[in-house]
Amino acid sequence: MDELLAAALQVRENAFAPYSNFRVGAALEDESGRVHTGCNVENSTYGLTVCAERVAVFKAISEGARRFRRIAVAAGAATPTPPCGACRQILWEFCGDIEVVLVNLKGETKSYRMSELFPRPFDDSFLR
Ligand code: THU
Numbered sequence: 001m002d003e004l005l006a007a008a009l010q011v012r013e014n015a016f017a018p019y020s021n022f023r024v025g026a027a028l029e030d031e032s033g034r035v036h037t038g039c040n041v042e043n044s045t046y047g048l049t050v051c052a053e054r055v056a057v058f059k060a061i062s063e064g065a066r067r068f069r070r071i072a073v074a075a076g077a078a079t080p081t082p083p084c085g086a087c088r089q090i091l092w093e094f095c096g097d098i099e100v101v102l103v104n105l106k107g108e109t110k111s112y113r114m115s116e117l118f119p120r121p122f123d124d125s126f127l128r
Helices: 003-012 052-062 085-095
Strands: 024-030 035-039 068-075 099-103 109-113
Touching: 003 024, 003 035, 003 068, 003 099, 024 052, 035 052, 052 068, 052 085, 068 085
Parallel strands: 068 099
Antiparallel strands: 024 035, 024 068, 099 109
């Protein structure tokens, strides 16, 4: 299996998801080939939960990475699970039109571009 998908499946094991029991892993590849991983981290207030994708992006940014090639997202649902709306906004901000590969526990995959998942985004172009 593609190493990026394997990394997303592996980090999913670290998910802190006692409230939803829905575990998610993400693996973000930067331009140098380095992989930044993240899992969902839930909170008893529910609303402070952070998704796997945002954990991966923020970890990468805080390590100094700035350009990215693709992200893999692993979850246990029958249908490969796409990023939520909040994560799409964050992914667009930092990663632009990258490839998003979704994988489930059966190894079934679906691949999209961010521009398919998040058409007509709000971004910094409106602030100029
Ligand atoms: N979740 C993610 O981590 N990524 C997604 O793309 C969808 C949802 C998490 C948030 C929460 O911990 C759990 O999955 C159920 O919504």
